[in-house]
Amino acid sequence: MSTGSSASARATGCEFLLRAPLGVQTPEDFDADVRLMADAALQFARGEVMPVLDRLDAQEEGLMMSLLKKACDLGFGAVDSPAEFGGLGQPKAVATRVLEMLSPNGSFATTMGVHSGVGQTPIALFGTDEQKRRYIPPLARGDYMGAYALSEPNSGSDALSVSCRATLTPDGANWKLNGTKMWISNAKWAGSFIVFAKVEGERFTAFIVEREHPGVSVSAEEHKMGLKGSSTARLVLDGAEIPRDNTLYEVGEGHRVALNTLNLGRCKLAAMALGQAREAIHQTAKYARERRQFGRSISEFGLIRDKLARMASNVFAAESMLYRTVGCIDDAFAAVDPSKGNVAEQNRRAAEEFAVECSLVKVFATEALGHCVDEAIQVHGGFGFTEEFPVARLYRDARVMRIYEGTNEINRLFAFNRLATKGGLNAALDAEPTTAAGALFRHAAMAATKLDTRTQQVDAGLSDLLALTYAQQSVISRADRMEASRHPRSEFARACADYFSFLAGVAAYSRAAEVCARVGGEPPVTPELHGVGSDDRIAAAVLEGSQYPL
Numbered sequence: 260m261s262t263g264s265s266a267s268a269r270a271t272g273c274e275f276l277l278r279a280p281l282g283v284q285t286p287e288d289f290d291a292d293v294r295l296m297a298d299a300a301l302q303f304a305r306g307e308v309m310p311v312l313d314r315l316d317a318q319e320e321g322l323m324m325s326l327l328k329k330a331c332d333l334g335f336g337a338v339d340s341p342a343e344f345g346g347l348g349q350p351k352a353v354a355t356r357v358l359e360m361l362s363p364n365g366s367f368a369t370t371m372g373v374h375s376g377v378g379q380t381p382i383a384l385f386g387t388d389e390q391k392r393r394y395i396p397p398l399a400r401g402d403y404m405g406a407y408a409l410s411e412p413n414s415g416s417d418a419l420s421v422s423c424r425a426t427l428t429p430d431g432a433n434w435k436l437n438g439t440k441m442w443i444s445n446a447k448w449a450g451s452f453i454v455f456a457k458v459e460g461e462r463f464t465a466f467i468v469e470r471e472h473p474g475v476s477v478s479a480e481e482h483k484m485g486l487k488g489s490s491t492a493r494l495v496l497d498g499a500e501i502p503r504d505n506t507l508y509e510v511g512e513g514h515r516v517a518l519n520t521l522n523l524g525r526c527k528l529a530a531m532a533l534g535q536a537r538e539a540i541h542q543t544a545k546y547a548r549e550r551r552q553f554g555r556s557i558s559e560f561g562l563i564r565d566k567l568a569r570m571a572s573n574v575f576a577a578e579s580m581l582y583r584t585v586g587c588i589d590d591a592f593a594a595v596d597p598s599k600g601n602v603a604e605q606n607r608r609a610a611e612e613f614a615v616e617c618s619l620v621k622v623f624a625t626e627a628l629g630h631c632v633d634e635a636i637q638v639h640g641g642f643g644f645t646e647e648f649p650v651a652r653l654y655r656d657a658r659v660m661r662i663y664e665g666t667n668e669i670n671r672l673f674a675f676n677r678l679a680t681k682g683g684l685n686a687a688l689d690a691e692p693t694t695a696a697g698a699l700f701r702h703a704a705m706a707a708t709k710l711d712t713r714t715q716q717v718d719a720g721l722s723d724l725l726a727l728t729y730a731q732q733s734v735i736s737r738a739d740r741m742e743a744s745r746h747p748r749s750e751f752a753r754a755c756a757d758y759f760s761f762l763a764g765v766a767a768y769s770r771a772a773e774v775c776a777r778v779g780g781e782p783p784v785t786p787e788l789h790g791v792g793s794d795d796r797i798a799a800a801v802l803e804g805s806q807y808p809l
Contacts, residue, residue, distance in 0.1 A: 262288055262352045262586065269590045272612045273678055275729050276687035276697070284352055284586020285737045286578060286809065287746055293353050300335055300360035304534075308367045312652065315366055315488030318480070323370055323488065324404070324448050331401030335361060336375055340383050345396035350589040351523070352582060355530045362534025365656030366488030369531065373444045374398065376527040378405020381453045381465060381520050384606040385508040390467060394451055403450025408440035408468075408494050409517055416669045419463055419514055423456035423496065433500050434466065436474070440494040442663070446477045447490035453520075454496070455513050462511035466501060474499035485655030508603060519610035521664055523588070525617040528664045529581045529624035532657075536574050536624075537807045539631040539653050543567065543638045544805040546648075557638070558802050566634045567801045568758060568794035574631065574807055575755035576763075577624040579733035580726075584616045615677050618670040619726040625660040625667065632657045671722040672715060678725065684708070694731040695764045695786040699771040700724035706780025713778075720774040724767055731763045748809055751800045757790030758797060764788045 262284060270280070289297070307326060308315075314322055330336060338354035340346025358375065362368035382394050398405050414421045423438025436456050443452070452475075454468045468475060478493040508516050544567060547558040557563050591609035595602060635650040636643035643650045661667045678684050688705055692698040703724060707717050738756035741749040764786045771783040800808050 262290075262293065262350050262589065269594065270587045273615050273681065273683040273687070275616075275732055276678075276683065276700075276725075277690045279693040280583070280732065280736050283579075283583040283733065283736050283740075284589070285740060286356065286582050287737075287741060287744070288582075288586075289353070289356065293356065296334075296353070297356045297360045299333065300357045301363075303330060303333060303335070304361050304363050304367070308361075308364055312364060312366075312488070312649075315364075316652075318447075318488065318490070323367075323490075326367065327370060327374060327404060327448075328401040330361065330371060331399065335371070336401050337379060337395065337399035338375065340375075340379050340395050340399055341391065344383075344391040345399040346379075346383070350585075351526070351592070352585045352589055355526060355581065355585045358527055359530040359534045359537075362531045363538035364488070365531070365535055365653070365660075366486050368534055369444055369486055369489040370404070370448075372527050372531050373406060374401075374404045377407035377520050377524045378445065378449070378451070378453065380523055381407075381507055381516050382467065384519070384610060385465070385516050385603045386467075389504070390507070394467060398451070403470075404445045404448045406443055406445040406449035406452045406494075407520070408443050408452045408454045410442045411439060412441050416666055418517065421455055421457060421463070423454070424460055425456040425458045425464060425466065427503070428500070431503065433502055434506070436466065436468070436496040436499040436501065438496050440496070442481070442491060443477075443494045444663075445490055446492040446494055447480065452494060453507065453516075454494070455517055456496075458510050463513040463517075464510045465507035465513040465516040467505045467507055468496070468499060468501055472499055472501050483659075485652070485658055515607050518614075519607055522610050522614045522617045525621035525664050525670070526581060526585050526588070528660065529577065529620045532624040532628040532660050533574060533578055533581065535653060535657055535660075536570070536577070536628045536631040539628070539635040539650065539657075540567070540570050540574065540801060540807045541805055542648075542650050542653070543570065543631075543635045544801050546639055546642075548802060548805060558798075563638060564798035564802075565794050566638060568797040569762065570631045570634055571797050571801050571807055572755045572759040572762065572794075573627040575737075575752070575809070576730040576734050576759045577620070577627045578809070579737045580616075580620045580623060580730050583733050583736075584613055584620050587613050587616070615674045615681075615683075615725070616729065618665070618674040618677075619722070619729055621664060622661075622667045622670050622674075622722075623726050623730060625657075628657050628660055668719065671719040674725060675718045675722040692728075694728055694735070695760070696724060696727040696731045696767040699767040699783050699786065700728050702783045703771040703774040703780070706775050707778045710778045710780060717774055717777050720770050720777070723770050724774075727763045727767045727770070731760055734759050748800075751797065751808055754793040754796040754800075758793040759790075761788050761790035761793070 337346035342348030452468045481491045595605040632654045734756040738752040741752045
């Protein structure tokens with residue numbers, strides 16, 4: 260299978276601030292085999308998952324596990340895990356597309372996303388060959404689920420401050436783990452957990468813990484607002500005894516495992532968000548076509564059409580950012596050379612190269628989803644506020660997406676701080692902006708750094724400007740390529756790129772003005788705004804098939 264990436268040279272992290280892209284990965288680059296696999300994933304979700312949502316939400320015994328097993332039988336459980344250890348060995352762009360298509364329902368998306376992502380990635384990237392042989396094949400087959408256990412009752416956003424402790428037994432053969440992990444997705448069904456603890460209370464370390472190890476137990480399910488079909492519970496480690504060989508990577512280097520797993524996980528989380536956003540657009544367009552008021556379908560009213568256009572253009576932007584990012588990540592992993600030794604260290608560098616972009620994509624995609632489900636409720640009116648219509652479940656399930664895998668606030672601060680500490684900020688301030696949003700970022704960032712008045716509010720504002728810059732650049736590049744290849748949906752893509760650029764210009768001006776006001780800098784110049792008339796063409800394309808048409 261091929262992703263068909265057109266990039267002529269391997270990009271580096273934050274390069275989007277320095278120059279326009281020479282070529283970016285887009286969903287349209289996938290070859291026929293990948294498109295067939297993605298279609299099969301969507302058909303699985305539509306045919307197997309969506310008809311049983313009420314039963315899933317009731318956590319009917321054995322149902323979720325049977326669905327996951329069926330998905331794994333089709334190859335969806337380990338798309339990008341190494342082929343020599345039972346995975347399909349596909350690029351991360353392919354795994355991302357498959358997960359997006361599996362994700363119209365949040366509960367199944369979360370279960371599958373954790374199992375195929377953070378439940379396996381640490382082993383695939385940092386495990387020994389023996390650990391890979393032992394754990395990846397049964398996870399790929401769906402013999403049991405995988406889970407990831409980092410958070411604790413008193414350790415959430417401050418993830419490295421865990422209190423879970425690991426000590427060696429007197430004979431040095433085993434570790435004893437003590438502590439409680441909280442908010443663990445898949446906990447009820449998982450057979451293996453990636454667990455983080457401090458050795459002797461100091462050295463942050465990753466471990467592979469099996470459910471059957473002595474001293475391991477799972478507490479009762481959390482009573483959640485949404486994602487009722489997924490499992491979320493505490494993992495209790497009461498003198499849990501695990502073999503010393505189950506140390507993952509190196510003692511004291513667990514932060515590298517944790518943070519780089521989350522970097523990649525944020526892209527898969529964005530894919531899950533897009534799958535649900537697609538479903539929100541589908542349900543909203545379908546209802547708008549059917550609902551009549553004042554003697555007309557409400558789909559004919561300008562404000563309804565504008566809502567659909569904004570939903571679709573934001574999804575187009577998030578999708579463009581996401582596949583551009585995973586294409587770059589795939590290029591970074593393609594450069595890993597086993598002959599040079601220390602493959603785990605090479606994997607670490609590849610996983611962290613685009614950490615800023617991963618955070619920006621996670622924030623943008625999950626907030627695009629939040630916007631989509633909110634507008635879905637609004638278009639449905641009072642009916643949307645009842646459980647009789649599917650948008651209520653979508654709304655409840657979507658809310659947590661802005662919280663886990665690092666809250667959006669933490670990701671905003673991380674993205675800008677990493678740019679600044681990596682040295683990319685100074686280079687960006689010297690470069691010529693390639694978009695209107697980029698020019699506004701440069702203006703606001705220069706004011707903030709010149710006056711040395713950075714606060715969390717300022718950094719978050721600059722991070723939003725980073726995201727808008729990356730998004731605007733990504734949509735323009737994608738639309739250009741679709742037009743050049745005469746893609747049948749190129750007119751829709753251009754309309755989305757134009758309308759999003761209009762929306763991004765408005766949002767970027769507002770954010771830049773706020774940053775400048777906070778730091779006492781000169782206000783920005785109002786950008787030229789174009790594309791405002793593209794919304795009706797987008798709405799027409801969405802309503803034509805009652806779906807996001809790409």
